[in-house]
Amino acid sequence: MRQKLLEILEKDSRLSVEDLATMLGVQKEDVQREIETLEAEQIICGYHTLINWDQTDKESVTALIEVKVTPQRGEGFDKIAHRIYNFSEVKAVYLMSGGFDLTVIVEGKTMKEVALFVAHKLAPLDTVLSTATHFVLKKYKEYGIIFEKGQKDERMIVCP
Amino acid sequence: MKEHLLASKVTGIPPSGIRKFFDIVTEMKDVISLGVGEPDFDTPWHIREEGIYSLEKGKTIYTSNSGLMELRQEITLYLERRYKIGYDPKTQVLVTVGASEGIDLALRALINPGDEILIPEPSYVSYKPCTVLAGGVPVVIATKAENEFRLTAEELEANITPKTKALILPYPNNPTGAIMRKEDLEKIVEVLKNKDIIVISDEIYAELTYGGEHISIASFPEMYEQTVVLNGFSKAYAMTGWRMGYAAGPQALIAAMTKIHQYAIMCAPSTSQYAGIQALRHGDEDVQMMRSSYDGRRRLLVQGFRDMGLDCFEPLGAFYVFPCIQKTGLSSNEFCERLLQEQKVAAVPGTAFGDCGEGFIRCSYAYSVENLKEALHRIEQFVKKYI
Structure with a gap:
Protein backbone atom coordinates (compact mmCIF):
# COMPACT_ATOMS: atom_id res chain seq x y z
CA MET A 1 0.00 0.00 0.00
CA ARG A 2 2.85 2.38 0.90
CA GLN A 3 4.15 2.77 -2.63
CA LYS A 4 0.71 3.31 -4.16
CA LEU A 5 -0.34 5.69 -1.42
CA LEU A 6 2.76 7.79 -2.01
CA GLU A 7 2.22 7.79 -5.76
CA ILE A 8 -1.34 9.06 -5.34
CA LEU A 9 -0.43 11.65 -2.72
CA GLU A 10 2.48 12.94 -4.75
CA LYS A 11 0.02 13.95 -7.46
CA ASP A 12 -2.80 15.12 -5.18
CA SER A 13 -2.28 15.64 -1.49
CA ARG A 14 -5.78 17.03 -0.98
CA LEU A 15 -7.60 13.71 -1.30
CA SER A 16 -9.39 12.77 1.88
CA VAL A 17 -8.39 9.74 3.92
CA GLU A 18 -11.78 8.22 3.00
CA ASP A 19 -11.15 8.58 -0.72
CA LEU A 20 -7.61 7.30 -0.42
CA ALA A 21 -8.88 4.24 1.47
CA THR A 22 -11.47 3.56 -1.23
CA MET A 23 -8.99 4.02 -4.05
CA LEU A 24 -6.51 1.67 -2.42
CA GLY A 25 -9.15 -0.82 -1.31
CA VAL A 26 -8.08 -0.70 2.35
CA GLN A 27 -9.48 0.56 5.66
CA LYS A 28 -9.59 4.24 6.47
CA GLU A 29 -7.75 3.69 9.75
CA ASP A 30 -4.91 1.94 7.95
CA VAL A 31 -4.46 4.86 5.58
CA GLN A 32 -4.51 7.32 8.46
CA ARG A 33 -1.90 5.33 10.35
CA GLU A 34 0.30 4.87 7.31
CA ILE A 35 0.27 8.60 6.54
CA GLU A 36 1.24 9.36 10.13
CA THR A 37 4.06 6.84 9.94
CA LEU A 38 5.27 8.29 6.65
CA GLU A 39 5.24 11.76 8.16
CA ALA A 40 7.08 10.56 11.27
CA GLU A 41 9.68 8.84 9.12
CA GLN A 42 9.98 12.04 7.08
CA ILE A 43 9.23 10.19 3.89
CA ILE A 44 6.35 12.62 3.50
CA CYS A 45 8.17 15.89 4.11
CA GLY A 46 5.39 18.37 3.52
CA TYR A 47 2.25 19.28 1.56
CA HIS A 48 2.70 22.18 -0.80
CA THR A 49 0.77 23.98 -3.47
CA LEU A 50 2.22 24.32 -6.94
CA ILE A 51 1.76 27.94 -7.98
CA ASN A 52 2.58 29.51 -11.29
CA TRP A 53 3.70 32.86 -9.87
CA ASP A 54 4.23 34.22 -13.36
CA GLN A 55 0.44 34.46 -13.62
CA THR A 56 0.28 36.73 -10.57
CA ASP A 57 1.46 40.24 -9.84
CA LYS A 58 4.11 39.04 -7.48
CA GLU A 59 7.61 40.04 -8.53
CA SER A 60 10.02 37.17 -8.22
CA VAL A 61 13.03 35.71 -9.94
CA THR A 62 14.59 32.32 -9.70
CA ALA A 63 18.26 31.61 -10.33
CA LEU A 64 20.19 28.41 -10.70
CA ILE A 65 23.70 28.84 -9.35
CA GLU A 66 26.52 26.48 -10.12
CA VAL A 67 28.87 26.41 -7.17
CA LYS A 68 32.37 24.92 -7.02
CA VAL A 69 33.63 24.24 -3.52
CA THR A 70 36.52 22.57 -1.72
CA PRO A 71 35.26 19.55 0.15
CA GLN A 72 36.36 19.47 3.76
CA ARG A 73 38.20 16.68 5.50
CA GLY A 74 35.84 14.42 7.40
CA GLU A 75 32.80 16.42 6.27
CA GLY A 76 32.86 16.04 2.51
CA PHE A 77 30.34 18.41 0.98
CA ASP A 78 27.79 18.17 3.75
CA LYS A 79 29.08 20.99 5.91
CA ILE A 80 29.22 23.54 3.14
CA ALA A 81 25.84 22.39 1.85
CA HIS A 82 24.47 22.93 5.35
CA ARG A 83 25.82 26.47 5.45
CA ILE A 84 24.23 27.20 2.12
CA TYR A 85 20.81 25.59 2.50
CA ASN A 86 20.08 27.37 5.75
CA PHE A 87 19.69 30.70 3.98
CA SER A 88 15.99 31.33 3.53
CA GLU A 89 16.62 32.64 0.00
CA VAL A 90 17.81 29.18 -0.98
CA LYS A 91 14.98 26.94 -2.17
CA ALA A 92 16.98 23.85 -3.12
CA VAL A 93 20.51 22.51 -2.97
CA TYR A 94 21.75 19.47 -4.85
CA LEU A 95 25.15 17.80 -4.86
CA MET A 96 26.10 17.21 -8.48
CA SER A 97 28.37 15.03 -10.52
CA GLY A 98 30.31 16.67 -13.35
CA GLY A 99 31.79 20.12 -13.88
CA PHE A 100 30.72 21.72 -10.62
CA ASP A 101 29.72 20.55 -7.16
CA LEU A 102 26.48 22.13 -5.96
CA THR A 103 23.38 23.37 -7.68
CA VAL A 104 21.77 26.08 -5.60
CA ILE A 105 18.30 27.34 -6.49
CA VAL A 106 17.76 30.84 -5.16
CA GLU A 107 14.62 32.92 -5.24
CA GLY A 108 14.41 36.66 -4.76
CA LYS A 109 12.24 39.63 -5.61
CA THR A 110 14.59 41.08 -8.20
CA MET A 111 17.68 40.08 -10.11
CA LYS A 112 19.62 42.58 -8.08
CA GLU A 113 18.53 41.00 -4.85
CA VAL A 114 19.67 37.58 -6.04
CA ALA A 115 22.94 38.99 -7.36
CA LEU A 116 23.60 40.66 -4.03
CA PHE A 117 22.85 37.43 -2.20
CA VAL A 118 25.42 35.63 -4.32
CA ALA A 119 27.99 38.37 -3.94
CA HIS A 120 27.54 38.97 -0.23
CA LYS A 121 26.50 35.64 1.19
CA LEU A 122 27.33 32.76 -1.12
CA ALA A 123 30.59 33.63 -2.88
CA PRO A 124 32.47 34.77 0.25
CA LEU A 125 31.94 31.45 2.07
CA ASP A 126 35.33 29.94 2.96
CA THR A 127 35.22 26.86 0.85
CA VAL A 128 33.40 28.32 -2.15
CA LEU A 129 35.80 28.52 -5.08
CA SER A 130 33.52 29.97 -7.72
CA THR A 131 29.89 30.61 -8.64
CA ALA A 132 28.03 30.96 -11.92
CA THR A 133 24.54 32.42 -11.77
CA HIS A 134 21.85 31.58 -14.34
CA PHE A 135 18.53 33.37 -14.14
CA VAL A 136 15.34 31.53 -15.04
CA LEU A 137 13.47 33.40 -17.77
CA LYS A 138 10.37 31.28 -18.06
CA LYS A 139 9.07 28.20 -16.32
CA TYR A 140 7.45 25.81 -18.77
CA LYS A 141 6.95 22.88 -16.49
CA GLU A 142 7.42 22.29 -12.79
CA TYR A 143 7.01 19.13 -10.75
CA GLY A 144 5.55 17.34 -13.74
CA ILE A 145 2.91 20.00 -14.38
CA ILE A 146 2.95 21.93 -17.64
CA PHE A 147 2.34 25.66 -17.05
CA GLU A 148 0.44 26.19 -20.23
CA LYS A 149 -3.07 27.53 -20.47
CA GLY A 150 -5.90 25.93 -22.34
CA GLN A 151 -5.29 22.26 -21.68
CA LYS A 152 -8.85 21.11 -21.71
CA ASP A 153 -10.66 17.85 -22.29
CA GLU A 154 -11.35 17.67 -25.99
CA ARG A 155 -12.88 14.24 -26.03
CA MET A 156 -16.43 13.86 -27.29
CA ILE A 157 -18.87 13.96 -24.40
CA VAL A 158 -20.39 10.61 -25.27
CA CYS A 159 -18.92 7.87 -27.42
CA PRO A 160 -19.29 4.11 -27.54
CA MET B 1 -30.36 11.79 -53.36
CA PRO B 44 2.89 9.04 -23.82
CA TRP B 45 5.27 11.57 -25.32
CA HIS B 46 8.00 9.13 -26.30
CA ILE B 47 5.45 7.36 -28.49
CA ARG B 48 4.20 10.58 -30.07
CA GLU B 49 7.80 11.66 -30.54
CA GLU B 50 8.54 8.50 -32.48
CA GLY B 51 5.61 9.26 -34.78
CA ILE B 52 6.95 12.78 -35.31
CA TYR B 53 10.44 11.43 -36.00
CA SER B 54 9.09 9.05 -38.64
CA LEU B 55 7.41 12.01 -40.33
CA GLU B 56 10.62 14.04 -40.22
CA LYS B 57 12.47 11.19 -41.85
CA GLY B 58 9.87 11.13 -44.58
CA LYS B 59 8.49 7.72 -43.73
CA THR B 60 5.20 8.61 -45.30
CA ILE B 61 4.72 5.84 -47.83
CA TYR B 62 2.61 2.68 -47.89
CA THR B 63 3.85 -0.13 -45.76
CA SER B 64 3.36 -3.79 -46.53
CA ASN B 65 -0.37 -4.68 -46.48
CA SER B 66 0.06 -6.66 -43.30
CA GLY B 67 1.95 -3.85 -41.61
CA LEU B 68 5.64 -3.19 -41.01
CA MET B 69 7.51 -6.41 -40.36
CA GLU B 70 9.27 -4.81 -37.41
CA LEU B 71 5.91 -3.95 -35.88
CA ARG B 72 4.49 -7.42 -36.47
CA GLN B 73 7.55 -8.87 -34.78
CA GLU B 74 7.01 -6.63 -31.78
CA ILE B 75 3.36 -7.65 -31.69
CA THR B 76 4.25 -11.34 -31.57
CA LEU B 77 6.85 -10.72 -28.87
CA TYR B 78 4.27 -8.81 -26.89
CA LEU B 79 1.56 -11.48 -27.22
CA GLU B 80 4.08 -14.10 -26.16
CA ARG B 81 5.36 -12.02 -23.24
CA ARG B 82 1.97 -10.92 -21.90
CA TYR B 83 -0.44 -13.70 -22.80
CA LYS B 84 1.71 -16.71 -23.67
CA ILE B 85 0.44 -17.05 -27.22
CA GLY B 86 2.95 -17.67 -29.98
CA TYR B 87 2.43 -16.42 -33.53
CA ASP B 88 4.51 -16.22 -36.68
CA PRO B 89 4.87 -12.53 -37.55
CA LYS B 90 5.07 -13.34 -41.27
CA THR B 91 1.83 -15.27 -41.64
CA GLN B 92 -0.28 -14.89 -38.51
CA VAL B 93 -0.45 -11.18 -37.78
CA LEU B 94 -2.27 -8.36 -39.54
CA VAL B 95 -2.01 -4.71 -38.51
CA THR B 96 -5.42 -3.08 -38.78
CA VAL B 97 -6.95 0.39 -38.55
CA GLY B 98 -8.04 0.02 -34.95
CA ALA B 99 -9.37 -3.21 -33.53
CA SER B 100 -12.69 -2.09 -35.06
CA GLU B 101 -11.38 -2.93 -38.52
CA GLY B 102 -10.34 -6.31 -37.16
CA ILE B 103 -13.93 -7.00 -36.10
CA ASP B 104 -15.22 -6.15 -39.55
CA LEU B 105 -12.52 -8.14 -41.35
CA ALA B 106 -12.92 -11.24 -39.21
CA LEU B 107 -16.67 -11.26 -39.76
CA ARG B 108 -16.39 -10.65 -43.48
CA ALA B 109 -13.72 -13.31 -43.84
CA LEU B 110 -15.85 -15.91 -42.07
CA ILE B 111 -19.48 -15.33 -42.91
CA ASN B 112 -21.36 -17.10 -45.66
CA PRO B 113 -24.95 -15.94 -46.17
CA GLY B 114 -27.09 -17.04 -43.25
CA ASP B 115 -24.22 -17.99 -40.95
CA GLU B 116 -24.96 -17.24 -37.32
CA ILE B 117 -22.64 -15.19 -35.14
CA LEU B 118 -23.02 -15.48 -31.39
CA ILE B 119 -22.78 -12.10 -29.69
CA PRO B 120 -22.87 -11.83 -25.92
CA GLU B 121 -24.55 -8.60 -24.83
CA PRO B 122 -24.31 -6.01 -23.39
CA SER B 123 -21.34 -5.33 -25.62
CA TYR B 124 -19.69 -2.94 -28.01
CA VAL B 125 -21.99 -1.47 -30.63
CA SER B 126 -20.38 -2.68 -33.83
CA TYR B 127 -20.67 -6.46 -33.63
CA LYS B 128 -24.28 -6.69 -34.73
CA PRO B 129 -24.19 -4.22 -37.64
CA CYS B 130 -20.91 -5.64 -38.95
CA THR B 131 -22.41 -9.12 -38.84
CA VAL B 132 -25.47 -7.97 -40.76
CA LEU B 133 -23.40 -6.08 -43.34
CA ALA B 134 -21.36 -9.22 -43.90
CA GLY B 135 -24.56 -11.18 -44.58
CA GLY B 136 -24.61 -13.00 -41.28
CA VAL B 137 -27.28 -13.43 -38.66
CA PRO B 138 -26.50 -12.02 -35.23
CA VAL B 139 -27.58 -14.29 -32.39
CA VAL B 140 -27.56 -12.37 -29.17
CA ILE B 141 -26.70 -14.06 -25.91
CA ALA B 142 -27.95 -11.95 -23.02
CA THR B 143 -25.44 -12.21 -20.19
CA LYS B 144 -26.73 -11.65 -16.69
CA ALA B 145 -25.92 -9.37 -13.81
CA GLU B 146 -26.08 -12.32 -11.42
CA ASN B 147 -23.14 -13.84 -13.32
CA GLU B 148 -21.40 -10.49 -13.33
CA PHE B 149 -22.02 -10.40 -17.09
CA ARG B 150 -19.70 -13.31 -17.79
CA LEU B 151 -20.63 -15.66 -20.58
CA THR B 152 -21.56 -19.07 -19.15
CA ALA B 153 -21.14 -22.42 -20.85
CA GLU B 154 -24.90 -23.07 -20.53
CA GLU B 155 -25.83 -19.82 -22.23
CA LEU B 156 -23.35 -20.52 -24.97
CA GLU B 157 -24.44 -24.10 -25.53
CA ALA B 158 -28.12 -23.15 -25.65
CA ASN B 159 -27.47 -20.85 -28.61
CA ILE B 160 -25.27 -23.04 -30.76
CA THR B 161 -26.96 -24.37 -33.91
CA PRO B 162 -25.60 -26.09 -37.02
CA LYS B 163 -25.41 -22.63 -38.57
CA THR B 164 -23.18 -21.13 -35.88
CA LYS B 165 -20.01 -19.88 -37.50
CA ALA B 166 -18.37 -17.84 -34.78
CA LEU B 167 -18.57 -16.52 -31.26
CA ILE B 168 -17.53 -12.99 -30.44
CA LEU B 169 -15.88 -12.99 -27.04
CA PRO B 170 -15.76 -9.37 -25.86
CA TYR B 171 -13.79 -9.42 -22.61
CA PRO B 172 -12.74 -7.35 -20.72
CA ASN B 173 -16.11 -5.96 -21.62
CA ASN B 174 -17.34 -2.59 -22.73
CA PRO B 175 -19.80 -1.54 -21.22
CA THR B 176 -19.98 -3.83 -18.18
CA GLY B 177 -16.32 -4.01 -17.17
CA ALA B 178 -16.75 -7.78 -16.81
CA ILE B 179 -13.82 -10.10 -17.35
CA MET B 180 -13.56 -13.83 -17.98
CA ARG B 181 -11.42 -15.60 -15.40
CA LYS B 182 -9.44 -18.70 -16.26
CA GLU B 183 -12.09 -21.00 -14.79
CA ASP B 184 -14.83 -19.24 -16.79
CA LEU B 185 -12.87 -19.68 -20.00
CA GLU B 186 -12.16 -23.34 -19.26
CA LYS B 187 -15.89 -24.07 -19.35
CA ILE B 188 -16.30 -22.15 -22.61
CA VAL B 189 -13.39 -24.09 -24.09
CA GLU B 190 -15.07 -27.36 -23.11
CA VAL B 191 -18.11 -26.38 -25.17
CA LEU B 192 -16.23 -25.10 -28.19
CA LYS B 193 -13.29 -27.41 -28.63
CA ASN B 194 -13.37 -29.65 -31.69
CA LYS B 195 -16.37 -27.76 -33.03
CA ASP B 196 -16.26 -25.79 -36.27
CA ILE B 197 -16.83 -22.52 -34.44
CA ILE B 198 -14.33 -19.69 -34.55
CA VAL B 199 -13.83 -17.41 -31.59
CA ILE B 200 -13.35 -13.74 -32.39
CA SER B 201 -11.76 -12.63 -29.16
CA ASP B 202 -11.92 -8.86 -28.81
CA GLU B 203 -9.23 -8.16 -26.23
CA ILE B 204 -8.80 -4.43 -26.76
CA TYR B 205 -9.12 -3.82 -23.01
CA ALA B 206 -6.78 -6.68 -22.02
CA GLU B 207 -4.19 -4.39 -20.42
CA LEU B 208 -6.88 -2.82 -18.27
CA THR B 209 -7.49 -5.82 -16.06
CA TYR B 210 -7.37 -5.25 -12.33
CA GLY B 211 -6.29 -7.53 -9.53
CA GLY B 212 -5.12 -10.28 -11.86
CA GLU B 213 -3.79 -10.95 -15.32
CA HIS B 214 -5.90 -11.07 -18.45
CA ILE B 215 -6.18 -14.57 -19.90
CA SER B 216 -6.68 -14.98 -23.62
CA ILE B 217 -8.77 -17.88 -24.83
CA ALA B 218 -6.17 -18.35 -27.58
CA SER B 219 -3.67 -19.43 -24.92
CA PHE B 220 -5.63 -22.68 -24.47
CA PRO B 221 -3.87 -25.10 -26.84
CA GLU B 222 -7.18 -26.67 -27.91
CA MET B 223 -8.47 -23.23 -28.97
CA TYR B 224 -5.38 -21.87 -30.72
CA GLU B 225 -6.44 -22.94 -34.20
CA GLN B 226 -10.01 -21.75 -33.59
CA THR B 227 -9.34 -18.26 -32.28
CA VAL B 228 -8.51 -14.92 -33.77
CA VAL B 229 -7.29 -12.39 -31.22
CA LEU B 230 -8.16 -8.76 -31.84
CA ASN B 231 -6.22 -6.19 -29.92
CA GLY B 232 -4.75 -2.75 -30.40
CA PHE B 233 -3.12 0.33 -29.01
CA SER B 234 -6.10 2.58 -28.28
CA LYS B 235 -6.85 1.62 -24.71
CA ALA B 236 -3.52 0.28 -23.46
CA TYR B 237 -1.39 3.19 -24.67
CA ALA B 238 -4.06 5.91 -24.88
CA MET B 239 -3.78 5.98 -28.68
CA THR B 240 -7.40 6.07 -29.83
CA GLY B 241 -6.89 8.66 -32.55
CA TRP B 242 -3.94 6.82 -34.09
CA ARG B 243 -6.29 4.05 -35.24
CA MET B 244 -3.97 1.14 -34.61
CA GLY B 245 -5.06 -2.40 -33.99
CA TYR B 246 -4.06 -5.89 -34.97
CA ALA B 247 -5.39 -9.36 -35.50
CA ALA B 248 -3.47 -12.55 -34.72
CA GLY B 249 -4.68 -16.03 -35.43
CA PRO B 250 -4.60 -19.09 -37.64
CA GLN B 251 -2.81 -18.60 -40.93
CA ALA B 252 -5.79 -19.24 -43.21
CA LEU B 253 -8.03 -16.75 -41.45
CA ILE B 254 -5.35 -14.06 -41.27
CA ALA B 255 -4.66 -14.58 -44.98
CA ALA B 256 -8.35 -14.14 -45.78
CA MET B 257 -8.61 -11.04 -43.61
CA THR B 258 -5.45 -9.65 -45.20
CA LYS B 259 -7.02 -10.11 -48.63
CA ILE B 260 -9.98 -7.88 -47.70
CA HIS B 261 -7.70 -5.43 -45.91
CA GLN B 262 -5.37 -5.06 -48.89
CA TYR B 263 -8.22 -4.13 -51.21
CA ALA B 264 -10.23 -2.01 -48.78
CA ILE B 265 -7.54 -0.30 -46.73
CA MET B 266 -4.09 -0.98 -48.26
CA CYS B 267 -2.31 -0.60 -44.95
CA ALA B 268 -2.65 1.01 -41.54
CA PRO B 269 -1.27 4.58 -41.31
CA SER B 270 2.53 4.43 -41.43
CA THR B 271 3.08 7.14 -38.80
CA SER B 272 0.92 5.21 -36.39
CA GLN B 273 2.80 2.02 -37.14
CA TYR B 274 6.15 3.57 -36.23
CA ALA B 275 4.65 4.95 -33.05
CA GLY B 276 3.24 1.50 -32.34
CA ILE B 277 6.70 -0.08 -32.48
CA GLN B 278 7.87 2.37 -29.84
CA ALA B 279 4.80 1.68 -27.70
CA LEU B 280 5.39 -2.06 -27.68
CA ARG B 281 9.11 -1.73 -27.06
CA HIS B 282 9.11 0.91 -24.37
CA GLY B 283 5.53 1.40 -23.23
CA ASP B 284 5.20 -1.16 -20.44
Missing part, protein backbone atom coordinates in the same frame (compact mmCIF):
# COMPACT_ATOMS: atom_id res chain seq x y z
CA LYS B 2 -33.24 9.39 -53.36
CA GLU B 3 -33.25 7.23 -50.26
CA HIS B 4 -34.20 4.08 -52.15
CA LEU B 5 -30.92 4.16 -54.04
CA LEU B 6 -29.10 3.21 -50.88
CA ALA B 7 -28.36 -0.41 -50.10
CA SER B 8 -31.20 -1.90 -48.10
CA LYS B 9 -28.66 -3.73 -46.00
CA VAL B 10 -27.45 -0.36 -44.77
CA THR B 11 -30.76 1.42 -44.44
CA GLY B 12 -32.07 -1.54 -42.47
CA ILE B 13 -29.49 -1.06 -39.76
CA PRO B 14 -30.80 1.08 -36.91
CA PRO B 15 -28.64 4.10 -36.03
CA SER B 16 -26.42 3.73 -33.00
CA GLY B 17 -28.42 3.88 -29.77
CA ILE B 18 -25.95 6.39 -28.48
CA ARG B 19 -26.66 8.79 -31.31
CA LYS B 20 -29.90 10.30 -30.06
CA PHE B 21 -28.41 10.82 -26.66
CA PHE B 22 -25.34 12.38 -28.19
CA ASP B 23 -27.48 14.96 -29.97
CA ILE B 24 -29.07 16.08 -26.70
CA VAL B 25 -25.77 16.24 -24.87
CA THR B 26 -23.93 18.32 -27.42
CA GLU B 27 -26.49 21.11 -27.11
CA MET B 28 -26.04 21.45 -23.36
CA LYS B 29 -23.46 23.46 -21.49
CA ASP B 30 -21.44 22.68 -18.35
CA VAL B 31 -22.14 18.99 -18.61
CA ILE B 32 -20.06 16.67 -16.49
CA SER B 33 -19.57 13.59 -18.55
CA LEU B 34 -19.02 9.98 -17.61
CA GLY B 35 -19.86 9.02 -21.14
CA VAL B 36 -16.56 8.72 -22.90
CA GLY B 37 -15.12 5.47 -24.16
CA GLU B 38 -11.51 6.53 -24.38
CA PRO B 39 -8.62 7.17 -21.99
CA ASP B 40 -8.14 10.57 -20.36
CA PHE B 41 -4.38 10.30 -20.77
CA ASP B 42 -2.52 11.72 -23.71
CA THR B 43 -0.44 9.26 -25.68
CA GLU B 285 5.76 1.37 -17.69
CA ASP B 286 3.20 3.75 -19.14
CA VAL B 287 0.63 0.98 -19.27
CA GLN B 288 1.38 0.06 -15.68
CA MET B 289 1.04 3.67 -14.56
CA MET B 290 -2.28 4.16 -16.34
CA ARG B 291 -3.69 0.87 -15.10
CA SER B 292 -2.79 1.75 -11.54
CA SER B 293 -4.37 5.16 -11.92
CA TYR B 294 -7.61 3.73 -13.38
CA ASP B 295 -7.73 1.15 -10.62
CA GLY B 296 -8.00 3.77 -7.87
CA ARG B 297 -10.69 5.66 -9.74
CA ARG B 298 -12.55 2.42 -10.43
CA ARG B 299 -12.83 1.71 -6.72
CA LEU B 300 -13.94 5.26 -6.06
CA LEU B 301 -16.78 5.06 -8.56
CA VAL B 302 -17.97 1.61 -7.49
CA GLN B 303 -18.00 2.67 -3.84
CA GLY B 304 -19.78 5.88 -4.75
CA PHE B 305 -22.64 4.02 -6.42
CA ARG B 306 -22.90 1.51 -3.62
CA ASP B 307 -22.98 4.30 -1.05
CA MET B 308 -25.99 5.83 -2.75
CA GLY B 309 -27.80 2.51 -2.52
CA LEU B 310 -27.43 1.22 -6.08
CA ASP B 311 -26.33 -2.32 -6.82
CA CYS B 312 -22.99 -2.29 -8.54
CA PHE B 313 -20.92 -5.42 -9.10
CA GLU B 314 -17.19 -4.96 -9.04
CA PRO B 315 -15.95 -4.65 -12.61
CA LEU B 316 -12.42 -5.99 -13.02
CA GLY B 317 -11.70 -4.76 -16.51
CA ALA B 318 -11.83 -1.84 -18.96
CA PHE B 319 -12.70 1.57 -17.49
CA TYR B 320 -16.42 1.32 -16.95
CA VAL B 321 -18.74 0.58 -14.10
CA PHE B 322 -22.22 -0.64 -14.84
CA PRO B 323 -24.49 0.12 -11.89
CA CYS B 324 -28.05 -1.17 -11.77
CA ILE B 325 -30.60 1.64 -11.63
CA GLN B 326 -33.77 -0.51 -11.46
CA LYS B 327 -34.42 0.63 -7.90
CA THR B 328 -35.25 4.09 -9.18
CA GLY B 329 -38.14 2.70 -11.20
CA LEU B 330 -36.79 4.45 -14.29
CA SER B 331 -35.72 2.87 -17.53
CA SER B 332 -32.09 3.32 -18.56
CA ASN B 333 -33.09 5.91 -21.11
CA GLU B 334 -35.31 7.86 -18.73
CA PHE B 335 -32.63 7.76 -16.07
CA CYS B 336 -29.94 9.09 -18.36
CA GLU B 337 -32.12 11.74 -19.98
CA ARG B 338 -33.44 13.06 -16.66
CA LEU B 339 -30.01 12.89 -15.06
CA LEU B 340 -28.73 14.99 -17.90
CA GLN B 341 -31.57 17.53 -17.73
CA GLU B 342 -31.66 17.82 -13.96
CA GLN B 343 -28.05 17.42 -12.89
CA LYS B 344 -26.13 17.84 -16.13
CA VAL B 345 -24.35 14.55 -15.84
CA ALA B 346 -23.92 12.44 -18.96
CA ALA B 347 -23.89 8.67 -18.63
CA VAL B 348 -24.77 6.16 -21.32
CA PRO B 349 -27.96 4.05 -21.08
CA GLY B 350 -27.16 0.35 -20.85
CA THR B 351 -29.60 -0.28 -23.69
CA ALA B 352 -27.16 1.36 -26.12
CA PHE B 353 -25.21 -1.90 -25.81
CA GLY B 354 -28.10 -4.31 -26.25
CA ASP B 355 -31.62 -4.78 -24.95
CA CYS B 356 -30.37 -6.71 -21.93
CA GLY B 357 -28.57 -3.55 -20.80
CA GLU B 358 -31.98 -2.27 -19.66
CA GLY B 359 -31.87 -1.29 -16.01
CA PHE B 360 -28.19 -0.33 -16.13
CA ILE B 361 -26.10 2.66 -17.07
CA ARG B 362 -22.51 2.81 -18.23
CA CYS B 363 -20.23 5.20 -16.42
CA SER B 364 -16.64 5.65 -17.45
CA TYR B 365 -13.97 6.44 -14.89
CA ALA B 366 -11.51 7.77 -17.43
CA TYR B 367 -11.86 11.16 -15.75
CA SER B 368 -10.06 13.06 -13.01
CA VAL B 369 -10.90 12.17 -9.42
CA GLU B 370 -12.30 15.67 -8.98
CA ASN B 371 -14.61 15.18 -11.94
CA LEU B 372 -15.73 11.76 -10.71
CA LYS B 373 -16.50 13.04 -7.25
CA GLU B 374 -18.56 15.91 -8.55
CA ALA B 375 -20.45 13.54 -10.86
CA LEU B 376 -21.11 11.13 -7.99
CA HIS B 377 -22.38 13.97 -5.87
CA ARG B 378 -24.81 15.07 -8.55
CA ILE B 379 -25.99 11.55 -9.29
CA GLU B 380 -26.62 11.02 -5.60
CA GLN B 381 -28.83 14.12 -5.49
CA PHE B 382 -30.72 12.72 -8.44
CA VAL B 383 -31.06 9.17 -7.19
CA LYS B 384 -32.28 10.33 -3.75
CA LYS B 385 -35.52 11.52 -5.32
CA TYR B 386 -36.37 8.05 -6.50
CA ILE B 387 -35.26 5.63 -3.80
